[in-house]
Amino acid sequence: MSERDWLPTTPRKSATFDDYALSEIRRAAATGIYDIRGGGSKRRLPNFDDLLLLGASMTRYPLEGYREKCGTEVTLGTRFAKNPLKLAIPITIAGMSFGSLSAQAKEALGRGASLAGTSTTTGDGGMTPEERGQSRHLVYQYLPSRYGMNPDDLRRADAIEIVIGQGAKPGGGGMLLGQKISDRVAQMRNLPKGIDQRSACRHPDWTGADDLEIKIHELREITNWEKPIYLKVGASRPYYDTALAVKSGADVVVLDGMQGGTAATQEVFIEHVGIPLLSAIRPAVQALQDLGMHRKVQLIVSGGIRNGADVAKALALGADAVAIGTAALTALGDNDPQWEAEYERLGTTAGAYDDWHEGKDPAGITTQTPELAARLDPVKAGRRLANYLKVMTLEAQTLARACGKNHLHNLEPEDLVALTIEAAAMARVPLAGTEWIPGQRF
Amino acid sequence: MPVVDLAKSSLRELNAALQQLGPTTNETDWTVLNPSGEHAIAAGVDAPVTVTIAGPVGYFCGGMNKLATLVVEGSAGQGVGENMMSGLIHVKGDASQSAGATGRGGLLIVEGNASARCGISMKGIDIVVKGGIGHLSAFMGQSGRLVVFGEAGEALGDSLYEARLYVRGPVAGLGADCIEKEMRDEHRQELFDLIKAAGEAGKVDVGEFRRYGSARKLYNFNIDNVDAY
Ligand SMILES: Cc1cc2nc3c(=O)[nH]c(=O)nc-3n(C[C@H](O)[C@H](O)[C@H](O)COP(=O)(O)O)c2cc1C
Numbered sequence: 001m002s003e004r005d006w007l008p009t010t011p012r013k014s015a016t017f018d019d020y021a022l023s024e025i026r027r028a029a030a031t032g033i034y035d036i037r038g039g040g041s042k043r044r045l046p047n048f049d050d051l052l053l054l055g056a057s058m059t060r061y062p063l064e065g066y067r068e069k070c071g072t073e074v075t076l077g078t079r080f081a082k083n084p085l086k087l088a089i090p091i092t093i094a095g096m097s098f099g100s101l102s103a104q105a106k107e108a109l110g111r112g113a114s115l116a117g118t119s120t121t122t123g124d125g126g127m128t129p130e131e132r133g134q135s136r137h138l139v140y141q142y143l144p145s146r147y148g149m150n151p152d153d154l155r156r157a158d159a160i161e162i163v164i165g166q167g168a169k170p171g172g173g174g175m176l177l178g179q180k181i182s183d184r185v186a187q188m189r190n191l192p193k194g195i196d197q198r199s200a201c202r203h204p205d206w207t208g209a210d211d212l213e214i215k216i217h218e219l220r221e222i223t224n225w226e227k228p229i230y231l232k233v234g235a236s237r238p239y240y241d242t243a244l245a246v247k248s249g250a251d252v253v254v255l256d257g258m259q260g261g262t263a264a265t266q267e268v269f270i271e272h273v274g275i276p277l278l279s280a281i282r283p284a285v286q287a288l289q290d291l292g293m294h295r296k297v298q299l300i301v302s303g304g305i306r307n308g309a310d311v312a313k314a315l316a317l318g319a320d321a322v323a324i325g326t327a328a329l330t331a332l333g334d335n336d337p338q339w340e341a342e343y344e345r346l347g348t349t350a351g352a353y354d355d356w357h358e359g360k361d362p363a364g365i366t367t368q369t370p371e372l373a374a375r376l377d378p379v380k381a382g383r384r385l386a387n388y389l390k391v392m393t394l395e396a397q398t399l400a401r402a403c404g405k406n407h408l409h410n411l412e413p414e415d416l417v418a419l420t421i422e423a424a425a426m427a428r429v430p431l432a433g434t435e436w437i438p439g440q441r442f
Numbered sequence: 443m444p445v446v447d448l449a450k451s452s453l454r455e456l457n458a459a460l461q462q463l464g465p466t467t468n469e470t471d472w473t474v475l476n477p478s479g480e481h482a483i484a485a486g487v488d489a490p491v492t493v494t495i496a497g498p499v500g501y502f503c504g505g506m507n508k509l510a511t512l513v514v515e516g517s518a519g520q521g522v523g524e525n526m527m528s529g530l531i532h533v534k535g536d537a538s539q540s541a542g543a544t545g546r547g548g549l550l551i552v553e554g555n556a557s558a559r560c561g562i563s564m565k566g567i568d569i570v571v572k573g574g575i576g577h578l579s580a581f582m583g584q585s586g587r588l589v590v591f592g593e594a595g596e597a598l599g600d601s602l603y604e605a606r607l608y609v610r611g612p613v614a615g616l617g618a619d620c621i622e623k624e625m626r627d628e629h630r631q632e633l634f635d636l637i638k639a640a641g642e643a644g645k646v647d648v649g650e651f652r653r654y655g656s657a658r659k660l661y662n663f664n665i666d667n668v669d670a671y
Contacts, residue, residue: 146563146565149525150506150527150546151486151488151508178661178662189584190546190566190584190585191604192603192661195603195661196662198582198601204563204581205502205520205539205540205543205559205562206520206540211520214481214500215501215502215521217481217482218481218501218502221482221485221486222482222486222506223486
């Protein structure tokens with residue numbers, strides 16, 4: 001053994017087989033089951049941070065921040081519905097099921113949304129009285145599982161959202177694991193307590209767009225043509241999906257990008273199916289424009305929306321409104337550092353907790369365990385959500401005024417540039433400082 | 443005895459008239475002429491009335507029905523009685539796909555054959571089909587009973603929960619987690635009652651049916667739990 005007179009190379013971990021990939025291989029090898037979790041895609045994806053607003057300059061005139069009006073209201077469902085939804089702000093609360101969320105959390109979402117003058121949405125599992133009672137504008141989801149579906153709730157709703165898919169899992173169904181099936185959840189879904197509840201990925205009584213058109217017609221007949229009918233799709237082929245939604249007779253298209261949250265889905269699905277919202281908005285808007293339906297059929301987009309800048313940029317790309325899920329739960333108190341000790345006991349940390357399907361949420365939001373759920377005060381949590389919605393709106397208005405717009409809907413793609421070539425290509429706006437929009441044919 | 447002729451009145455007029463009937467209405471006997479395969483005929487009715495539809499209907503006839511008795515004197519298109527809550531829908535002809543889909547209560551009778559996905563995702567409805575049914579029937583059926591006098595197609599009862607299936611004729615194949623189960627007295631009794639409700643008491647022998655239900659092996663995701671059932 002001779003002594004080395006050189007230093008060994010630094011231990012190097014593989015960029016391909018990184019710590020997460022290795023731990024997932026070990027987990028799979030130990031359990032024989034794929035990983036299920038809540039939340040949305042966690043990896044870095046092109047998003048609204050890759051876009052910038054240009055603001056006013058010699059050729060644009062800004063509006064005075066504190067005096068000059070910048071409208072925020074939006075009307076959804078103007079195409080066929082007798083009673084379109086009139087919302088004060090273009091930020092809505094996305095569909096999240098009772099079952100995945102506690103009754104208190106659903107109530108808090110309703111309270112917060114109502115204070116802010118916007119809508120909230122039921123989810124896979126039906127409508128609860130708490131939620132209806134506290135929501136001024138309630139959108140009722142019509143899902144493949146049809147859990148809890150009945151004509152009375154349908155008529156009690158202010159709008160109907162037919163769910164074709166979600167951004168987190170376009171082409172996937174749902175599941176609510178047995179741990180979260182309380183008596184009440186079981187009863188609402190008509191299934192035995194404690195068993196896993198799978199939600200089908202296809203609707204049971206229609207298949208293609210031609211059938212869907214007839215389904216929409218039926219729902220309108222049952223509800224006296226009063227309610228706006230939304231169609232929610234996970235972003236994958238947004239141009240064609242939007243065109244077919246229009247053909248099917250929808251009033252509103254809801255487009256959910258791959259960052260969109262879910263209550264419980266396979267990790268592999270969340271991270272590998274669908275496209276980022278940034279890349280989906282322009283094709284959807286293009287489809288509406290090609291059909292002469294932009295602003296007539298409204299477009300709501302969701303998936304990773306966090307702040308007023310995201311809202312402003314989404315609207316500038318042509319959306320009429322946005323929807324938020326994860327951010328709303330965060331405003332209620334999800335993943336709050338005050339529960340850090342408990343997150344650690346669950347083997348995670350505040351900000352990373354995503355085992356929502358297990359029902360052990362220390363913050364009392366993604367649970368059906370009464371003691372945990374009782375931790376969330378629906379009134380205070382609703383207040384926090386309302387505050388947050390107000391801040392987002394003010395932020396979006398600030399940006400719109402800087403661009404000289406007296407309504408958020410006057411933002412336009414010409415107000416935007418991109419920081420990266422990817423974002424420029426996806427959002428179809430020029431790379432900052434250039435006139436280059438990759439992928440455009442001249 | 444109101445009569446609505448769909449050659450002269452619109453579907454909207456018909457459905458609006460039917461939907462505004464209350465529990466104590468005197469107009470309990472309706473006839474619809476010239477249905478001509480229109481969709482969503484008598485959908486969303488919520489009153490104890492009888493509506494006789496004189497001919498074939500399109501998709502979703504009687505969708506979400508509550509309390510009403512609907513008689514279709516012809517065949518029915520896709521999704522007849524979808525999500526019905528209660529009442530009776532009686533199809534005198536054949537029924538297309540997804541008959542009684544997600545139905546929560548009431549009774550759906552099909553005199554002829556039903557097609558694929560009959561009783562898909564059923565949640566409490568009773569369905570009696572006097573002919574045969576197509577593939578994937580009672581897929582993910584949660585509760586309720588499906589009675590078939592004739593044969594059943596492939597993948598009967600796939601991913602079944604607690605719905606009970608009674609089939610007299612041959613079954614082309616059972617879906618995942620669906621198995622044949624023993625016919626006990628309580629099953630013979632409920633089958634007898636259903637056959638009677640469908641107007642066939644004394645004509646059809648319960649002893650000729652086989653019962654199918656869930657093996658309950660897909661009920662919990664954790665692979666370790668599988669042996670517990
Ligand atoms: C806890 C939770 C439950 C959800 N449940 C449903 C549901 O029942 N139906 C549905 O269409 N989408 C559901 N979603 C997806 C949301 O409606 C929405 O598409 C998504 O959360 C938007 O993305 P974001 O979370 O990044 O804001 C759920 C999301 C979460 C976080």
